Amino acid sequence: xxxxxxxxxxxxxxxxxxxxxxxxxxxxxxxxxxxxxxxxxxxxxxxxxxxxxxxxxxxxxxxxxxxxxxxxxxxxxxxxxxxxxxxxxxxxxxxxxxxxxxxxxxxxxxxxxxxxxxxxxxxxxxxxxxxxxxxxxxxxxxxxxxxxxxxxxxxxxxxxxxxxxxxxxxxxxxxxxxxxxxxxxxxxxxxxxxxxxxxxxxxxxxxxxxxxxxxxxxxxxxxxxxxxxxxxxxxxxxxxxxxxxxxxxxxxxxxxxxxxxxxxxxxxxxxxxxxxxxxxxxxxxxxxxxxxxxxxxxxxxxxxxxxxxxxxxxxxxxxxxx
Amino acid sequence: xxxxxxxxxxxxxxxxxxxxxxxxxxxxxxxxxxxxxxxxxxxxxxxxxxxxxxxxxxxxxxxxxxxxxxxxxxxxxxxxxxxxxxxxxxxxxxxxxxxxxxxxxxxxxxxxxxxxxxxxxxxxxxxxxxxxxxxxxxxxxxxxxxxxxxxxxxxxxxxxxxxxxxxxxxxxxxxxxxxxxxxxxxxxxxxxxxxxxxxxxxxxxxxxxxxxxxxxxxxxxxxxxxxxxxxxxxxxxxxxxxxxxxxxxxxxxxxxxxxxxxxxxxxxxxxxxxxxxxxxxxxxxxxxxxxxxxxxxxxxxxxxxxxxxxxxxxxxxxxxxxxxxxxxxxxxxxxxxxxxxxxxxxxxxxxxxxxxxxxxxxxxxxxxxxxxxxxxxxxxxxxxxxxxxxxxxxxxxxxxxxxxxxxxxxxxxxxxxxxxxxxxxxxxxxxxxxxxxxxxxxxxxxxxxxxxxxxxxxxxxxxxxxxxxxxxxxxxxxxxxxxxxxxxxxxxxxxxxxxxxxxxxxxxxxx
Numbered sequence: 001x002x003x004x005x006x007x008x009x010x011x012x013x014x015x016x017x018x019x020x021x022x023x024x025x026x027x028x029x030x031x032x033x034x035x036x037x038x039x040x041x042x043x044x045x046x047x048x049x050x051x052x053x054x055x056x057x058x059x060x061x062x063x064x065x066x067x068x069x070x071x072x073x074x075x076x077x078x079x080x081x082x083x084x085x086x087x088x089x090x091x092x093x094x095x096x097x098x099x100x101x102x103x104x105x106x107x108x109x110x111x112x113x114x115x116x117x118x119x120x121x122x123x124x125x126x127x128x129x130x131x132x133x134x135x136x137x138x139x140x141x142x143x144x145x146x147x148x149x150x151x152x153x154x155x156x157x158x159x160x161x162x163x164x165x166x167x168x169x170x171x172x173x174x175x176x177x178x179x180x181x182x183x184x185x186x187x188x189x190x191x192x193x194x195x196x197x198x199x200x201x202x203x204x205x206x207x208x209x210x211x212x213x214x215x216x217x218x219x220x221x222x223x224x225x226x227x228x229x230x231x232x233x234x235x236x237x238x239x240x241x242x243x244x245x246x247x248x249x250x251x252x253x254x255x256x257x258x259x260x261x262x263x264x265x266x267x268x269x270x271x272x273x274x275x276x277x278x279x280x281x282x283x284x285x286x287x288x289x290x291x292x293x294x295x296x297x298x299x300x301x302x303x304x305x306x307x308x309x310x311x312x313x314x315x316x317x318x319x320x321x322x
Numbered sequence: 323x324x325x326x327x328x329x330x331x332x333x334x335x336x337x338x339x340x341x342x343x344x345x346x347x348x349x350x351x352x353x354x355x356x357x358x359x360x361x362x363x364x365x366x367x368x369x370x371x372x373x374x375x376x377x378x379x380x381x382x383x384x385x386x387x388x389x390x391x392x393x394x395x396x397x398x399x400x401x402x403x404x405x406x407x408x409x410x411x412x413x414x415x416x417x418x419x420x421x422x423x424x425x426x427x428x429x430x431x432x433x434x435x436x437x438x439x440x441x442x443x444x445x446x447x448x449x450x451x452x453x454x455x456x457x458x459x460x461x462x463x464x465x466x467x468x469x470x471x472x473x474x475x476x477x478x479x480x481x482x483x484x485x486x487x488x489x490x491x492x493x494x495x496x497x498x499x500x501x502x503x504x505x506x507x508x509x510x511x512x513x514x515x516x517x518x519x520x521x522x523x524x525x526x527x528x529x530x531x532x533x534x535x536x537x538x539x540x541x542x543x544x545x546x547x548x549x550x551x552x553x554x555x556x557x558x559x560x561x562x563x564x565x566x567x568x569x570x571x572x573x574x575x576x577x578x579x580x581x582x583x584x585x586x587x588x589x590x591x592x593x594x595x596x597x598x599x600x601x602x603x604x605x606x607x608x609x610x611x612x613x614x615x616x617x618x619x620x621x622x623x624x625x626x627x628x629x630x631x632x633x634x635x636x637x638x639x640x641x642x643x644x645x646x647x648x649x650x651x652x653x654x655x656x657x658x659x660x661x662x663x664x665x666x667x668x669x670x671x672x673x674x675x676x677x678x679x680x681x682x683x684x685x686x687x688x689x690x691x692x693x694x695x696x697x698x699x700x701x702x703x704x705x706x707x708x709x710x711x712x713x714x715x716x717x718x719x720x721x722x723x724x725x726x727x728x729x730x731x732x733x734x735x736x737x738x739x740x741x742x743x744x745x746x747x748x749x750x751x752x753x754x755x756x757x758x759x760x761x762x763x764x765x766x767x768x769x770x771x772x773x774x775x776x777x778x779x780x781x782x783x784x785x786x787x788x789x790x791x792x793x794x795x796x797x798x799x800x801x802x803x804x805x806x807x808x809x810x811x812x813x814x815x816x817x818x819x820x821x822x823x824x825x826x827x828x829x830x831x832x833x
Contacts (some may be wrong), residue, residue: 096512
């Protein structure tokens, strides 16, 4: 089998044979496996072996580059061709304009939102946005599955592993310049984030963008003052509860609107005066919910990557239970 | 409007909420909640199926006060309800049967997160099945991709991380291509909902210059979904991600996630583009060829590995090839056969993936065939389930696999003028031969006398472990869920005409 085939069928050890095979090694077979491993390590040390690996690596790289280049050029060609065939601007089929015409002409009247984009994503096509806000949540859960410290991923022979994983290593909060600038910037970022969330229905912005700003504010705060300060208020429990309440509110509020809309029942949600903060029907509360989820999620990602937990109480699991 | 038409909405919204809820529940509570919740969903969807079949009706359900083409919409008919019900049943069986290994493979503090992801997968599967909007399809496809990576990665050993990274790269490529296809189609038609899009496509096609570009955009979409479901030549990530993840995840990935993409593709063909338009393009021929290549290469590759999970993974590639071959035939019977195979493979693969790890556990967690010798004697239930699944895939009469191959034969013969008939017949024969070769070889090895190969010391160890496994928590769940999947398979094999009639009824509602 050539090296390419080995890669193709997933048999190459990219992690340099550092991977575990069985679930729990605790048997006579384990000793045998250890012997095989040791012998493999010996072979790997020889000059001949290294040369062979280097050669196959070169071979593979060449082939890989060639295939990638051909594939990319073919795709570019196809896409350019299709783009050239698209109808010219202004000469579209009458069907093409049916949907956007109503969004633009009647959007304000039907959704009560001056910002048509908010009207479209949170009212006309709210189901897509309901899914989209759960995409972020799914990504957060998957990062937690992988990165949150537990007994399995804290098992390492490396001495400093715990220190590095729990963020004792790259702590910047002692830096004076960082702290001073942070103290000045953090409040203004928060205020701006809240403004963007609350004004989603009257000006560009909304839950997703405002939430990202709030998350950035939290990240800057924790980077300049240390996680201890954030942990006082923003624990894992708080984060989970905020996320659950926001997503739950979002799902049920939209579920109610879908239910009433499909069954032809009046939903009794006031539209408000267009241009005011209280306008756009459900858009404002939904924006707040999305903003909270996105803020928690952004900070969650940062916190998980830096120290393997959201909020303080999670970090202890690894070391203490070992 | 009947109240039952609200049930699909409940299956989606409640599943999304359950995903968030499981995050804060305790591990054990999250598990019980998920299982009870899935039983509840099965009841809801059964009602929808019963109602659509008996009243021969379908429904569109506007998500909000704005009707199509301005607001989102979901839609249900016989076919959607049937596929949704089958998916929920297999999902429940996988969660119940995989519990024993979940406890071993996942750190206890993360079990609730795992069930949270399972609920998100449920929401995504339901949305992909019920959707009547191509962009909603894309959104929930993202959720499905991410959560599929999540349930792969959860074992936290080097191999699963590597497999998940591979899975993620290929799947993101697939999602990207699908999105490009959606964008291009939207540019042509200005619509995202399936029914208005279909009439817009018909209007666009009066201008003959648009045909090649339209074909290419649908082809890009098809390739995107093909990559995601493991169509040849993109099947090489399958053995890794299926073989190294925890059994429940492997069963869900191979039998549900890949099928949801294929079902979405069929729905787009029928409802968003129009099957008469698709048959004019070379896309179906491409799928036919790739499907056959998938069957042959998948089966040939499955004969060579020396480990059990890789063999099953490659055989999955071959089975996915069958579905694409059925779509590629392009006739009504071809689609019926493809949809029947979709159901059969869902049930059979889950059974095999759930039984195989028990055989490995009875051989000291060795996955190599040489150590698996006699494993079915040590763990008779798992051996029985595995053998049953293997026999079904080989195509023994009375089992689901046989009915599937028969349907493919009928689809081929129905159009004797076409050259496809010979190709299908030869492929069926060759693939059945190869299936027999690798599955029966495995079954014989599993049942043959282990004394020849193993030392007596190892024999004792194996026996002790098998005894332990029988008493382990979660064993009863495996026995019940396995028997249930076996019964489903037998039902598919003994009464294929029921499903044929349902699929026919559903397809008639599609167009």
